[in-house]
Amino acid sequence: MAFHEKSAWVSLLSIAGVFVPYFVLVFQYPMAFIGLAVVAVILLAVLLTGFHIINAIMTASIRKRGDEPPQDELDQLIELRAAKVAGFVLAFVVFGWCMVAAFGVPALGVSALANAETPNLAQFSVSVFDALMAIHVLFAGFVASNIVYYGAIVAGYRKLMWAQP
Amino acid sequence: MIHNRIRELRFKAGEMTQQALADSVGITRQTIIALEKGKYYPSLELAFRIAKTFEMPLEEVFQYDV
Numbered sequence: 001m002a003f004h005e006k007s008a009w010v011s012l013l014s015i016a017g018v019f020v021p022y023f024v025l026v027f028q029y030p031m032a033f034i035g036l037a038v039v040a041v042i043l044l045a046v047l048l049t050g051f052h053i054i055n056a057i058m059t060a061s062i063r064k065r066g067d068e069p070p071q072d073e074l075d076q077l078i079e080l081r082a083a084k085v086a087g088f089v090l091a092f093v094v095f096g097w098c099m100v101a102a103f104g105v106p107a108l109g110v111s112a113l114a115n116a117e118t119p120n121l122a123q124f125s126v127s128v129f130d131a132l133m134a135i136h137v138l139f140a141g142f143v144a145s146n147i148v149y150y151g152a153i154v155a156g157y158r159k160l161m162w163a164q165p
Numbered sequence: 166m167i168h169n170r171i172r173e174l175r176f177k178a179g180e181m182t183q184q185a186l187a188d189s190v191g192i193t194r195q196t197i198i199a200l201e202k203g204k205y206y207p208s209l210e211l212a213f214r215i216a217k218t219f220e221m222p223l224e225e226v227f228q229y230d231v
Contacts (some may be wrong), residue, residue, distance in 0.1 A: 002195040003193075005195075072191070072192035072193050072196050073192070073196070073207070073208050074192070074193070074195070074196040074199060075193070075196075157195070159204075160195070160198075160199045160202075160204050160205065161195075161198075
């Protein structure tokens, strides 16, 4: 397995393994996001650093040259294709979130104030809970695009290896 | 469609390993495997470097079929 493919596998499994439980917990208990975020970041840093240390020791070219192998043109092509796909995912999430925020929030405000004696849209406010949830939906989209990025890199390498001659 | 004779020429060149060829042209062994399987077409520069390693003209290493 190529060094860069191994790196992509570890990044994919680490991000998915750390952030899927993070989002499951944070959507249940949004106010605990600071502590959960600290734990998630530390865990991710430990996993990725640990892998790179082990991989550096195990990879002969790193032992010889003291540096990770440079990307060759095929590695760069696979990464560019993955970045394109991940970019679409991120753009879709961000655009969708903006559309929901732009139209959904005023719609919520109008419906919330519909029965008020003196409706005034300027008086409508969003709770901290709802704001945190909205921010985490956007962050979840960013994490999803990262998962798609590393998944696309892995798929690119696997497609080459499983292809019939 | 581009075909190549990299695998055949490697064996003719004193049974050169994929790793040895990869090191001589500055790419990874996985890229050599992809080239030999026909799943990747090299850049022009890489094609020239491979041909130079085998000391053969480009057309002897890579062939284009319509």
